[in-house]
Amino acid sequence: MGDRIPVTVLSGNLGAGKTTLVNHLLERSGDRELAVLVNDMGDVNVDADLVAAGSDLDVDDGVAELSNGCICCELQDDLESAVTRLARERDFDHLVVESSGISEPAPVARLFTTESRAAARYRVNGLVTVVDARLFVDAFGGDEVPERRAAGEDERPLSDLLVEQVEVSNVVLLNKADLCTEAELETAEGLVAALQPDAETARTEFSAVDPAWLLDVERFDPDAVSDLPGWKRALDDDGHGGDGDHRHPDEVYGVSSFTYRRRRPFHPERVADLLRSLPESVVRSKGTLWVADNDQRQTLGQAGSSVRVTAEGPWVASLPAVEQDLYRSNRPDLDWDDEHGDRRTELVVIGVDMDEANVRDRLDDALVTDAEWSESASLPAGPFPGSTGEDAVLREP
Known part of the structure; x- marks a missing residue:
């Protein structure tokens, strides 16, 4: 042995x-x-x-x-x-x-x-x-x-x-x-x-x-x-x-999960309100959030009644063109969209006896509308951190 x-x-x-x-x-x-x-x-x-x-x-x-x-x-x-x-x-x-x-x-x-x-x-x-x-x-x-x-x-x-x-x-x-x-x-x-x-x-x-x-x-x-x-x-x-x-x-055990992906940002205040009021059936959600008018890639960590977001670093698409090219050359597998670059929301939601359709609808309702997107610079910042390494607690037990 x-x-x-x-x-x-x-x-x-x-x-x-x-x-x-x-x-x-x-x-x-x-x-x-x-x-x-x-x-x-x-x-x-x-x-x-x-x-x-x-x-x-x-x-x-x-x-x-x-x-x-x-x-x-x-x-x-x-x-x-x-x-x-x-x-x-x-x-x-x-x-x-x-x-x-x-x-x-x-x-x-x-x-x-x-x-x-x-x-x-x-x-x-x-x-x-x-x-x-x-x-x-x-x-x-x-x-x-x-x-x-x-x-x-x-x-x-x-x-x-x-x-x-x-x-x-x-x-x-x-x-x-x-x-x-x-x-x-x-x-x-x-x-x-x-x-x-x-x-x-x-x-x-x-x-x-x-x-x-x-x-x-x-x-x-x-x-x-x-x-x-x-x-x-x-x-x-x-x-x-x-x-x-x-x-x-x-x-x-009645556990189910789904992955939520969107190439449209969240409205800062609406998604914060949603995360603070997730149904009890959502046991765990985690992943990346794209929040409008925020250059930081936000990582969500939710377990039960605890909800925290952390700024993990800038979106590559928000960097100067020279830095973007260098980063992309070192990461050929980077998921890149011609219009939005690497900006995206990608969440895994895990629940017990969860109404997936309802949770998806609530997430969709928190996305910016076309009108809001065109004026995203005027949206409120919400509680999301703007510097790498900073975090914010949206809800505590």
């Missing part, structure tokens, strides 16, 4: 802080050479771009991405191919697999524990789940252990997936601990202990942990048996009830 590459499988609920953790590990990797595979719902892998932006690696050079699916089921072949290719083409010390917020970790781990091309090159080092501590307590906080429905039942709540993720974990990070009281954190720790007694628990803020503690300690034991119920039952019965009747989490 010593010559095989250790792999850490990272899971957690939507918006809990998985990508923040990956960037934290990359920035503080020390002498370690880390490779990262990012899986996201939707056909735009926003997390892969954010991970690459937070490191010295390019998406094609150490940060691999799998989009528009879930690696616990229909992307299994892609996952195996991606990690095998990484091992063949790059020298690195440790692989981190960041699964999407609706992926079940057991099938992902099983790829590395059964006979496969991936298992021949890798060994599982640990299964790590990141949870939003406050949401975890709100979902499950009570005197009883969270009750789970049978795997074959329809319409299991999304909270069941969080239970699945915690049950098979070796490490649970109770993230956003600064937003919880001591009593709430103790409740969260008790819930984790009830669901998975063998898991180590750590309280974190902004997913900050010691990389050595998380990556250098081998916690996954394929011969271990835990009482309630640990990884073994999940892996042995395929993590889906043992009858092979696995349905994608989209169907089981």
